[in-house]
Amino acid sequence: MHYVQAKGILSANNGMNLYRGCQHGCIYCDSRSLCYNMPHAFEDIEVKENGPALLEKALKGKRKRCMIGTGSMSDPYMPLEEELGYTRQALELACRYGFGFTLITKSARVLRDIDLLKTINDSTKCVVQMTLTTYDQALCRKLEPNVSTTAERFQALEVLRDAGIPTVVWLCPILPWINDTEENLRGILDYCVRAGVKGVINFGMGLTLREGNREYFYRQLDRHFPGLKERYIRTYGNAYELESPNSPRLTGIFHRVCEEEGIMHDNNAIFEYLNRFEDKQEQLSLF
Numbered sequence: 001m002h003y004v005q006a007k008g009i010l011s012a013n014n015g016m017n018l019y020r021g022c023q024h025g026c027i028y029c030d031s032r033s034l035c036y037n038m039p040h041a042f043e044d045i046e047v048k049e050n051g052p053a054l055l056e057k058a059l060k061g062k063r064k065r066c067m068i069g070t071g072s073m074s075d076p077y078m079p080l081e082e083e084l085g086y087t088r089q090a091l092e093l094a095c096r097y098g099f100g101f102t103l104i105t106k107s108a109r110v111l112r113d114i115d116l117l118k119t120i121n122d123s124t125k126c127v128v129q130m131t132l133t134t135y136d137q138a139l140c141r142k143l144e145p146n147v148s149t150t151a152e153r154f155q156a157l158e159v160l161r162d163a164g165i166p167t168v169v170w171l172c173p174i175l176p177w178i179n180d181t182e183e184n185l186r187g188i189l190d191y192c193v194r195a196g197v198k199g200v201i202n203f204g205m206g207l208t209l210r211e212g213n214r215e216y217f218y219r220q221l222d223r224h225f226p227g228l229k230e231r232y233i234r235t236y237g238n239a240y241e242l243e244s245p246n247s248p249r250l251t252g253i254f255h256r257v258c259e260e261e262g263i264m265h266d267n268n269a270i271f272e273y274l275n276r277f278e279d280k281q282e283q284l285s286l287f
Contacts, residue, residue, distance in 0.1 A: 027220035071104030135187030157195035173207035199264030
């Protein structure tokens with residue numbers, strides 16, 4: 001871990017990353033890609049020491065309230081967050097200044113902050129986005145070694161549901177010849193139905209590989225699935241998009257189950273929902 005002084009914190013779309021790098025060790029992580037120009041080892045977490053102060057300044061200066069997002073490049077609830085609490089500070093600022101909030105995580109640690117999540121959602125909108133990729137718990141430990149198991153994440157989704165906090169699941173990536181099975185897909189979708197998630201985001205049954213994350217991914221295949229790397233290379237070469245051979249069938253099942261269960265499954269519609277700020281207090285005043 002090391003600290004830096006950041007020049008800014010919010011992107012043009014009001015997203016932020018208080019940390020760079022991640023401790024979760026997911027074997028497929030795109031954030032390892034060299035195109036992101038991370039000047040340090042991925043596991044040497046960069047902490048934006050002045051991040052909370054920059055966020056407060058940015059929120060004070062906004063003419064209109066909006067949704068604030070985090071988690072696209074670095075999980076806001078990696079183990080380091082327990083020590084530093086930067087994500088909690090960001091939620092406290094959103095509460096103080098009346099902004100909505102959405103975050104992406106793979107960790108049940110999000111429940112530590114359920115008080116703030118609920119407070120935000122009571123006045124505006126707070127959405128927790130949870131990634132679920134692998135129904136089998138032993139396989140999950142290989143693919144995502146340092147995160148909450150899928151079962152633990154499902155239990156967190158249930159707690160969030162009971163607290164009235166809307167949730168969205170990211171169903172990706174789906175790795176060819178590893179978790180691209182109907183059993184895996186139906187297991188995850190069953191969790192989504194039981195947890196009452198609002199939507200499921202899926203960018204296709206496959207994964208993407210770029211320089212940087214490809215090399216790491218292949219090293220992990222050699223470690224956990226001997227011989228599979230060679231099959232990937234024969235089939236996909238250096239392609240960016242690696243579509244599962246089972247993609248057409250799995251995609252059909254995905255959309256059919258979501259439609260039957262009343263779960264949003266159009267990515268554009270889900271992102272529109274995530275980005276839409278709602279002022280519940282103002283809405284109540286109209287009545």
